[in-house]
Amino acid sequence: xxxxxxxxxxxxxxxxxxxxxxxxxxxxxxxxxxxxxxxxxxxxxxxxxxxxxxxxxxxxxxxxxxxxxxxxxxxxxxxxxxxxxxxxxxxxxxxxxxxxxxxxxxxxxxxxxxxxxxxxxxxxxxxxxxxxxxxxxxxxxxxxxxxxxxxxxxxxxxxxxxxxxxxxxxxxxxxxxxxxxxxxxxxxxxxxxxxxxxxxxxxxxxxxxxxxxxxxxxxxxxxxxxxxxxxxxxxxxxxxxxxxxxxxxxxxxxxxxxxxxxxxxxxxxxxxxxxxxxxxxxxxxxxxxxxxxxxxxxxxxxxxxxxxxxxxxxxxxxxxxxxxxxxxxxxxxxxxxxxxxxxxxxxxxxxxxxxxxxxxxxxxxxxxxxxxxxxxxxxxx
Numbered sequence: 001x002x003x004x005x006x007x008x009x010x011x012x013x014x015x016x017x018x019x020x021x022x023x024x025x026x027x028x029x030x031x032x033x034x035x036x037x038x039x040x041x042x043x044x045x046x047x048x049x050x051x052x053x054x055x056x057x058x059x060x061x062x063x064x065x066x067x068x069x070x071x072x073x074x075x076x077x078x079x080x081x082x083x084x085x086x087x088x089x090x091x092x093x094x095x096x097x098x099x100x101x102x103x104x105x106x107x108x109x110x111x112x113x114x115x116x117x118x119x120x121x122x123x124x125x126x127x128x129x130x131x132x133x134x135x136x137x138x139x140x141x142x143x144x145x146x147x148x149x150x151x152x153x154x155x156x157x158x159x160x161x162x163x164x165x166x167x168x169x170x171x172x173x174x175x176x177x178x179x180x181x182x183x184x185x186x187x188x189x190x191x192x193x194x195x196x197x198x199x200x201x202x203x204x205x206x207x208x209x210x211x212x213x214x215x216x217x218x219x220x221x222x223x224x225x226x227x228x229x230x231x232x233x234x235x236x237x238x239x240x241x242x243x244x245x246x247x248x249x250x251x252x253x254x255x256x257x258x259x260x261x262x263x264x265x266x267x268x269x270x271x272x273x274x275x276x277x278x279x280x281x282x283x284x285x286x287x288x289x290x291x292x293x294x295x296x297x298x299x300x301x302x303x304x305x306x307x308x309x310x311x312x313x314x315x316x317x318x319x320x321x322x323x324x325x326x327x328x329x330x331x332x333x334x335x336x337x338x339x340x341x342x343x344x345x346x347x348x349x350x351x352x353x354x355x356x357x358x359x360x361x362x363x364x365x366x367x368x369x370x371x372x373x374x375x376x377x378x379x380x381x
Contacts, residue, residue: 150199
């Protein structure tokens with residue numbers, strides 16, 4: 001009997017939908033339990049109270065319940081573990097873990113080790129340090145293991161902390177590269193323009209991405225060589241991403257996400273078997289045949305946008321969503337200001353066209369949310 005696939009992530013919808021192309025029974029343990037996740041998987045919410053995070057004890061209890069079925073488990077890990085890679089060791093006791101080694105994840109997220117690894121593999125990296133700078137102007141304060149940009153602050157006064165570090169802010173365009181690593185090389189799916197939005201004091205929240213960004217051949221070649229070196233040195237496997245700033249001909253690496261990033265979904269439609277299939281296979285062996293699949297150039301670009309709540313919201317019980325929306329919250333859910341509500345997708349002949357279509361759909365989505373706004377903050381407590 002084929003093992004049951006258990007997707008564990010802050011949001012497991014995209015991974016579950018990709019996996020459903022080849023897997024029959026899927027269980028998702030995540031923090032949202034969205035409507036469209038439930039269409040392809042059995043879902044258990046393992047959210048921590050009051051924050052968008054995974055509760056370790058709820059997660060382990062859910063895994064123990066799944067293990068009691070005497071079914072073998074394949075454990076597919078997404079976002080939500082960067083701040084606690086040691087939790088992966090506990091999760092691994094329940095089945096076959098499809099995730100990079102916890103030590104590698106921790107090293108890549110460590111301000112000193114991570115920057116040294118990037119420099120050693122050819123990347124330029126902005127000045128990064130744990131100690132607060134004497135003059136905080138031009139510096140960003142970040143949190144080790146933070147994700148989604150919500151942890152990044154521009155602060156007039158900085159302070160040290162066990163999980164705090166500081167990085168020089170750079171001019172340029174924030175981009176990312178999505179790739180599949182197989183322990184030997186990086187198979188590049190594409191380059192993406194990152195969308196950033198200010199949410200409260202967090203000025204750099206991830207608000208989506210647009211695929212199909214064309215870089216100069218020399219930059220693509222350099223990025224490929226550096227990614228190959230990074231994979232060779234670290235042994236990375238699976239879907240992953242690297243964020244960087246492009247300023248003219250200069251690429252400055254910011255961080256590596258050694259797990260499937262949200263941008264993988266922008267390329268998943270190109271693979272009838274789904275990218276999760278290749279992600280899991282890459283943990284078994286090198287996948288040179290996957291590289292041959294990438295020779296065909298994409299005919300269109302996709303974009304995704306994250307729609308944040310600009311007011312406290314209550315999702316109507318009979319809420320209907322346009323077909324281009326994903327990560328759909330359940331009817332009756334209360335959503336506080338600043339929280340992500342759902343995602344919007346759009347397609348275009350190229351990246352700029354996809355961006356324009358995405359902006360139009362995002363405006364429509366925000367108009368819909370304006371009708372859901374509530375005034376009583378206690379309603380979302």
